[in-house]
Amino acid sequence: MRNRQLALDAAMTLLAEPGASLTVEAIAKRAGLGAATVVRAFGGKDALLDAAVSRLLGPVVQRARDLLAEAPPHAALRAFLRELIDFQTAHHAVNDQLGGLDLPTTTALRADLVSAVKEMIEGARRDGEIRADLDPAATTTLIGETALAVARAQPSTPGLVDTYLTVLLDGLRPPTP
């Protein structure tokens, strides 16, 4: 169904536009369709958002898996956080407007992402690059939220994201006695 794709593209576009209204009507208008058509194509607004967000998030999760396979854990973590922050910077709406919704596919993807990051953290901890007194699960949550924090604090200054990453990862290093 071609309209399905049009609606999906429109939703993905709006998710990347800061402050854009995510009403069905706005999505339909952007797609050049009627609101009824958009809703029918997905069975409801939530299903449409679920599909759109998943499309955006999927490659991010894949990238986490790839980095985990390619690089040592701590390097993978740094590289991935860099990309995650870029993604979150470009898609504030994904994090800010979708809090209270139940989007099954998105939730599953997020769980995948969390588990990949957790593996990075566990690996880095085994390698002695992350302090041992931190619970990996809690640290994963903290790092995820912190990445969001950096995206929100978003410096227009280029290079500052890397500085922040250094701050975060230095903090996580085992204390030098």
Added chain:
Amino acid sequence: MRNRQLALDAAMTLLAEPGASLTVEAIAKRAGLGAATVVRAFGGKDALLDAAVSRLLGPVVQRARDLLAEAPPHAALRAFLRELIDFQTAHHAVNDQLGGLDLPTTTALRADLVSAVKEMIEGARRDGEIRADLDPAATTTLIGETALAVARAQPSTPGLVDTYLTVLLDGLRPPTP
């Protein structure tokens, strides 16, 4: 006006209850009043929330000023962040549900708070306890968001908040060559 106080108390209570509905009706019900009375007492829902949030935030800002006067900047920063995280943990709604609203008094208070934290950071940087390659303004934003991140990542495990604070402040330390 007694009802004004009742409404204010009810709103403050609900702001501290995770997941509570912040509709006028819910606030009125909690206060034992009619919705019309609550709205009339403040001239609108936003004004009520502005008043309630300001009441909650005011002491926090005052505490920042006090600590700044009492303790050296870096110690003040650590102590204040500890209290800020506690506050945010107990009042998720203040940060999560009020994003898109225009609350003038609250906005002014927040600016006060930001400026107090900025002073702490600048002082700590002068004292060599925070790396010099960080822009104080951007760092202030980052720290604010990070405090929120910690509150969200909220460990039930007691003492973990302190560990996270250590992580953050260690990261901000000048790198040891």
Added chain:
DNA sequence: TGACAAGTGGAATGCCCCTTCCACATACTC
């Protein structure tokens, strides 16, 4: 105690938004 002012809250109003309906258009089938 009676008359008037102020305050109150259930109901009505209006707005926003998702969803459903239905008259119409378009695409297939024979």
Added chain:
DNA sequence: GAGTATGTGGAAGGGGCATTCCACTTGTCA
């Protein structure tokens, strides 16, 4: 080319919510 199946979108339906209205209650003062 007529007839049916499928798709479309403007408009109506319906729920949630802030705000306003107004009949009524409460308080005040002479």
